[in-house]
Amino acid sequence: MDNQEKIGAGTRLKSFFSQCVRVWHLLKKPDKEEFQTIAKVSAIGLGIVGALGFLIATVMVFFKI
Numbered sequence: 001m002d003n004q005e006k007i008g009a010g011t012r013l014k015s016f017f018s019q020c021v022r023v024w025h026l027l028k029k030p031d032k033e034e035f036q037t038i039a040k041v042s043a044i045g046l047g048i049v050g051a052l053g054f055l056i057a058t059v060m061v062f063f064k065i
Contacts, residue, residue: 030038
């Protein structure tokens with residue numbers, strides 16, 4: 001038997017919640033500069049993915065695939 005199967009569901013649930021609380025305590029609110037940087041990088045990534053999708057769709061229409 002695997003170790004995970006031997007541990008009860010209650011123990012696993014308690015462990016999961018204790019890990020969630022530990023992560024919650026490590027969180028911090030980003031400052032304005034960090035937020036702007038994340039927003040810019042996300043916008044650039046979204047633009048690249050959108051442009052790539054547009055190019056693929058255009059090629060598919062052009063070659064009638």
